[in-house]
Amino acid sequence: MNTAIIAAGGKGVRMNADIRKQYLVLDHIPILTRSVFPFDMCTLIDRIIITVPEEDLNYCRHNIIAPYSFSKKIEIVKGGSERQESVFEGLKAAASSDIVVIHDGVRPFVTPDMIETCIRETGRYGAAIFAMPAFDTLKQANGKNQIIGTIDRKRIWMAQTPQCFDYQLIMEAHKTAKKNGIIGTDDASLVEKIGRQVFIVEGTRYNMKITTPEDLTLARAVLHINNQEI
Secondary structure, three states, X not given: OEEEEEXXXXXXXXXXXXXXHHHOEEOXXXXXXXXXXXXXXXXXXXXXXXXXOHHHHHHHHHHHHOOOOOXXXXXXXXXXXXXXXXXXXXXHHOOOOOEEEEEEOOOOOOOXXXXXXXXXXXXXXXXXXXXXXXXXXXXXXXXXXXXXXXXXXXXXXXXXXXXXXXXXXXXXXXXXXXXXXXXXXXXXXXXXXXXXXXXXXXXXXOOOOOOOHHHHHHHHHHHXXXXXXX
């Protein structure tokens, strides 16, 4: 069984909105709902788990899922105070899984093909994530915002989601992190901490994470482009 875990517990501080960023609408459909649809359409996904703040459980059931026609079983579970805790709660709920695909609830432009590719590469390597090669010049600065160096970007990648793992591997990584008080910036970093390799699949800049008002403006443009292509 392959399970998708969609982390949707962000506070959305940088969005400066009255509601959490994942519940903002993008052409009349909530961002989180749009992020769920590709997993519902992906033939290699059997089950979908969404982790949200405890106080949002009923809101998500009635406003994010119920109004839309999903074909797969979707379970909404209580997340933690931080993303890593939320993913761990999702992993516990996905205990019968072979492979899990972890995705940010504010990346609505993932596609079923991307998800399938990630799952297939995980079948070969045990862990695979989408990432983009760094395309801007990278500067290292001190605490006063003064440049102290330029970083060679040739082997630098910017991580995205989905991130896909053998279930036992990612569970071991999360348990080890929890035991040792390790906080990772993404799930792949926890797998790296236990000495396992993670394969990179080159992503697309369209697979953006919506965290600021500027991102929301760009997302509307991407949606328009996608609709034009359809």
